[in-house]
Amino acid sequence: xSGLKYKRxxxxxxxxxxxxxxxYGIDPxxxxxxxxxxxxxxxxxxxxxxxxxxxxxxxxxxxxxxxxDRVTGDQMxxxxxxxxxxxxxxxxxxxxxxxxxxxxxxxxxxxxxxxxRRAVRxxxxxxxxxxxxxxxxxxxxxxxxxxxxxxxxxAELLIxxxxxxxxxxxxxxxxxxxKFCPVLTYNEVLxxxxxxxxxxxxxxxxxHKMPLRVLxxxxxxxxxxxxxxxxxxxxxxESLEESK
Numbered sequence: 001x002s003g004l005k006y007k008r009x010x011x012x013x014x015x016x017x018x019x020x021x022x023x024y025g026i027d028p029x030x031x032x033x034x035x036x037x038x039x040x041x042x043x044x045x046x047x048x049x050x051x052x053x054x055x056x057x058x059x060x061x062x063x064x065x066x067x068x069d070r071v072t073g074d075q076m077x078x079x080x081x082x083x084x085x086x087x088x089x090x091x092x093x094x095x096x097x098x099x100x101x102x103x104x105x106x107x108x109x110x111x112x113x114x115x116x117r118r119a120v121r122x123x124x125x126x127x128x129x130x131x132x133x134x135x136x137x138x139x140x141x142x143x144x145x146x147x148x149x150x151x152x153x154x155a156e157l158l159i160x161x162x163x164x165x166x167x168x169x170x171x172x173x174x175x176x177x178x179k180f181c182p183v184l185t186y187n188e189v190l191x192x193x194x195x196x197x198x199x200x201x202x203x204x205x206x207x208h209k210m211p212l213r214v215l216x217x218x219x220x221x222x223x224x225x226x227x228x229x230x231x232x233x234x235x236x237x238e239s240l241e242e243s244k
Contacts, residue, residue, distance in 0.1 A: 005229035006156045008047040008123060010131075011038070012146035012197075013161050015055035015084055017217060025056060026087050035091035037223050038128060042097050046227050047123040049153060050130045051146040052088060054080035074138035078105055081142060085132035086110065098127040104136030104145070116152050123153065143201040151208045158210055159226065160197060161217035166234030167196055183235050196236065205236070212236040 013034065020027030041048050057080040063073030082103055089099040100122045101111035111132060112118070122129050134145040143160075150158040169192070170178040181194075186206035189196050196202065196214055205212050215222050215233030225232050 004045060004227050006227045007045065008049075008153070008155050009041075009157045009159055009227065010049040010051060010146055010150035010153070010155045011159045011161055011223070012143065013050065013052045013217070015053040015057060015080070017056075017161065017163070018052070018084060018087070019056045026084070031087060031091045032094075034217070035088065035095055037217075038092055039095045039097045040224055041227060042126060042128060044224065044227070047126075048128050049119070049123065049149060049155065050085075050088065050128065051142055051149060052081055052084040052130065052132075053142040054078075054084060057083065071138040074134075075105075078133040078136070079107075081134060082107060082111065082132045085130040088130055092128055098125075099130060100127050101130045101132050104131070104133040107133070119149075120153050129153075140200065141198050143197040144204065147197070147201040147204040147210065150210055151204060155210070157226070158205065158212045159223070160212060160214045161223075162214060163216065163218065165216040165219065167194060167214050167236070169194070171195075181234055182231070183237070185239060186236055189236055202236070206238060209238055 017034070018026045018031055020030040038048055038050065054077050058077065063076060064070040085101045089101050092099045102114040102119055103111050104114050106113060114131065119129050131145060131149045134140055134142050135148055146158060164172060167181045167184060168178040169181065172178040186202055189202050190199060213226060213233055213235050215226065222232050
């Protein structure tokens with residue numbers, strides 16, 4: 001463990017990450033690969049927390065646009081994250097690593113209630129902790145939940161695992177002039193309205209000095225490289241001096 005730069009991290013995965021090339025649901029091949037990446041970290045001595053979205057099933061905001069009450073839609077979205085968390089729990093445990101799913105809403109028959117001190121203890125015992133059901137409140141995204149949980153458990157780094165290799169000034173898929181940004185400050189992300197995470201999540205990170213790294217989850221060994229100190233993807237910090 002002495003060679004690790006980060007020994008406790010939180011990884012934010014989008015629900016879409018679990019779909020693979022499909023249009024809906026969970027791709028067994030993708031979730032197994034992601035589970036292996038997490039297990040490699042744990043075996044190296046890293047304490048890992050996970051937050052998974054629900055975009056592969058549905059989004060509360062999207063349901064609200066279709067006419068469903070926003071609070072009800074968000075509550076349905078919270079339950080969908082529990083489904084993804086249980087699937088990830090199974091995938092990781094099949095590889096021999098213990099996992100605890102902790103929900104922000106009470107659903108005791110399938111997972112534990114989220115209690116910060118208990119979550120920290122699980123991490124100290126080498127268990128992966130999957131934080132489900134967002135913050136437990138409507139109108140807050142799983143991005144905000146990831147920032148909040150990372151701060152609460154004293155993580156040293158929050159990782160946003162995406163399908164691009166970091167942060168760009170615009171969408172690199174649609175804008176060929178988009179420039180890659182290896183290092184930014186929280187305020188630059190907010191001022192330029194860069195679509196990294198929602199504004200609430202970025203403000204939480206800024207106010208509590210939680211470094212955020214955005215990387216391509218499909219790059220081989222990306223997570224292991226990060227915890228060992230390699231500069232992968234884009235880093236968001238309070239000031240550029242911190243990145244040196």
